[in-house]
Amino acid sequence: MSFTMRGRLRYAAASAAVIAALAASQRAAADPAPPFRELLAQAQSNAPRLAEAAAGVRQAEGLARQAAARPNPTAGVEIENFSGTGPYRGTGQSDTTFSIGQPIELGGKRGARIAAGRAGLEAARARLVQARADYAFALADAYAQAEAAERQVALAQESLTLADEVLRVARALVGAGKEAELRSLQAQAAVTSARAALDIARAERAGALSRLTALAGSPTPFTSLTESLLTIPNATTRADINVLTTPAVVAAEAEREAAARRVRVERTRAVPDVTVSAGVRRFSGDNSTALVAGVSVPIPVFDQNRGNITAAQGELQGAEARLNAARLDAEADLRTALFQVDAARTRVAAATESETTAVEAFRLTRIAYEGGKSPLLELINARRSLAEARAQTIEAQLARLRAEAGLARLQGRPFGDH
Numbered sequence: 166m167s168f169t170m171r172g173r174l175r176y177a178a179a180s181a182a183v184i185a186a187l188a189a190s191q192r193a194a195a196d197p198a199p200p201f202r203e204l205l206a207q208a209q210s211n212a213p214r215l216a217e218a219a220a221g222v223r224q225a226e227g228l229a230r231q232a233a234a235r236p237n238p239t240a241g242v243e244i245e246n247f248s249g250t251g252p253y254r255g256t257g258q259s260d261t262t263f264s265i266g267q268p269i270e271l272g273g274k275r276g277a278r279i280a281a282g283r284a285g286l287e288a289a290r291a292r293l294v295q296a297r298a299d300y301a302f303a304l305a306d307a308y309a310q311a312e313a314a315e316r317q318v319a320l321a322q323e324s325l326t327l328a329d330e331v332l333r334v335a336r337a338l339v340g341a342g343k344e345a346e347l348r349s350l351q352a353q354a355a356v357t358s359a360r361a362a363l364d365i366a367r368a369e370r371a372g373a374l375s376r377l378t379a380l381a382g383s384p385t386p387f388t389s390l391t392e393s394l395l396t397i398p399n400a401t402t403r404a405d406i407n408v409l410t411t412p413a414v415v416a417a418e419a420e421r422e423a424a425a426r427r428v429r430v431e432r433t434r435a436v437p438d439v440t441v442s443a444g445v446r447r448f449s450g451d452n453s454t455a456l457v458a459g460v461s462v463p464i465p466v467f468d469q470n471r472g473n474i475t476a477a478q479g480e481l482q483g484a485e486a487r488l489n490a491a492r493l494d495a496e497a498d499l500r501t502a503l504f505q506v507d508a509a510r511t512r513v514a515a516a517t518e519s520e521t522t523a524v525e526a527f528r529l530t531r532i533a534y535e536g537g538k539s540p541l542l543e544l545i546n547a548r549r550s551l552a553e554a555r556a557q558t559i560e561a562q563l564a565r566l567r568a569e570a571g572l573a574r575l576q577g578r579p580f581g582d583h
Contacts, residue, residue, distance in 0.1 A: 196385050198374075200392040201308050204381055205301060205579060211382030214303075218296035225282075225289035232282030235275065236268040241444075262457060264444025272436030281426035288419035294577065295412035302574040307377045309394045309566045311387070313559050314370035316395070320559070321363040324552050328352070328359040331544060334535060355545060395562035399510055399569070408495045412577045417484070417491035424484040428477040435470040437463045495575065502572040509565035516554070516561040523547075523554035 198204055209215060240263075247259035335352040374387045381387075408414060442459045530547035533539035570580040 196383075196387065197389040197391050198308070198311070198377060198381070198383075198387040201305065201394055201580075204308070205304055208300070208304060208381045209297075212300060212304075212380065213382060214300050214380075215293075215296060218293040222286070222289045222293050225286040229279075229282035229286045232278040233275070236270065236438075238268075239266045240264075241266065241442075259449045260446055261449070262444055262446040264442050264457060264459075266440050266442035266459075266461075269439045269441060271438055272433040274430075274433040274436070274438075277426070277430045277433045281423065281430045284419070284423035284426040288416070288423040291412070291416040291419040295416045298412045298574045298577050298579075301579040302570045304377075304380055305394065305570040305580040306567055307373070307380050308390070309563055309570075311370070311373040311377045312390055312393060312395055313563050314366070314373040315390060316559050317556070318363070318366040318370050320552060320555050321359065321366040324548070325356070325359040325363050327548050328356040331548065332356050338537075351542075351545070355548075394566055395559070399565075406499055406576060408492060408499060410577065411495040411499070411575050413575075414488070414491045414495050415577075417488040421481070421484040421488045424477070424481040428474070428481050431470060431473045431477040434473065435465065437465055499572075499575055502568065502575055505568040506565070506572055509561065509568040512561040513558070513565050516558040520551075520554040520558045523551040527551045 199207070243262040243264070245260040245262070332349070332352040332355070335349045339346055339349045374389075378385075378387045409418075440461045442457075442461070444457050446455050446457050448454070527547040527550070530539055530544050534544040573580040
């Protein structure tokens with residue numbers, strides 16, 4: 166073996182070792198997703214969606230603190246009558262004044278700012294509550310989607326196993342002269358289709374787990390689940406839900422209140438402020454001192470803050486419109502959610518019963534086929550009906566979870582709290 170060939174072999178071996186090590190590290194880094202309630206608690210500090218809403222609360226807290234600040238005083242030094250002509254040549258006749266001025270806010274500006282800051286903080290907190298309710302719904306939906314994808318993989322794997330079994334039986338019957346070759350070809354086609362369905366299900370499972378990982382903000386990818394949401398008991402529902410307590414309406418009400426407070430702030434800004442100053446003046450000519458005082462008031466001739474007042478009033482009108490829309494939407498959503506929950510539960514019960522019937526039908530058909538009392542086509546149809554029944558059960562359970570999670574979001578509670 167040449168030196169070049171040995172070098173290439175060493176390089177290939179080293180590359181294979183590196184690839185194997187990377188694959189092993191990725192498998193070690195991958196973790197199963199924790200139970201839903203635990204994952205929801207962990208996501209409070211990791212999820213980007215909630216981090217944005219929490220940052221809005223911190224911003225509102227800072228603005229509320231700043232709203233209580235008073236205007237700063239000003240210190241001034243003024244020198245007069247120096248570097249002139251005649252007796253004012255030089256600095257012998259200069260007058261120096263040291264003064265301190267303090268702006269005094271009139272018209273209730275500071276109180277209006279404080280009230281607006283508090284209202285803005287309450288609005289930010291209400292938006293955070295709404296964001297948490299929306300996020301809990303999204304996380305429950307993503308968790309259930311991943312679980313449904315896992316069950317679809319298991320269903321596809323079972324279908325492939327059944328298809329292989331049917332193929333084995335068909336080949337045995339064809340070999341014994343009890344079936345035509347066409348039956349064996351049909352069974353082989355069913356196996357090929359089942360394998361393709363299994364590959365598709367695996368790809369969808371990988372995508373669902375990736376979306377769950379991203380939504381939860383997990384640093385390591387999830388490869389499986391540790392809890393079933395689709396099979397949990399029905400959540401408790403109440404028909405006497407107050408529309409005004411839904412997170413969307415509460416947030417809209419808080420934003421309307423904050424907008425009304427900002428209108429008050431803009432109106433107070435039209436009132437001129439007074440600046441009061443006091444100081445000491447030193448006369449260099451006879452080395453004497455005297456007190457000085459003054460008051461200054463701006464004249465609101467050109468700027469009366471009318472544009473900002475109009476803009477704030479427009480913002481308030483928009484907030485009131487959003488509040489009315491939120492109330493109507495919440496009322497309609499609550500009614501719809503209650504109906505959807507009842508319908509979804511009925512659908513789950515019907516799908517479960519159909520699946521039980523399909524399981525028994527397939528069992529009897531397989532026994533009849535293996536005993537030579539039923540054709541292969543009936544066995545294939547029974548297997549297909551069983552797969553469809555199980556898929557419908559998964560879809561029904563997913564619809565039930567979405568309906569119950571949506572109702573929990575409207576109630577402002579995380580899904581799973583009974």
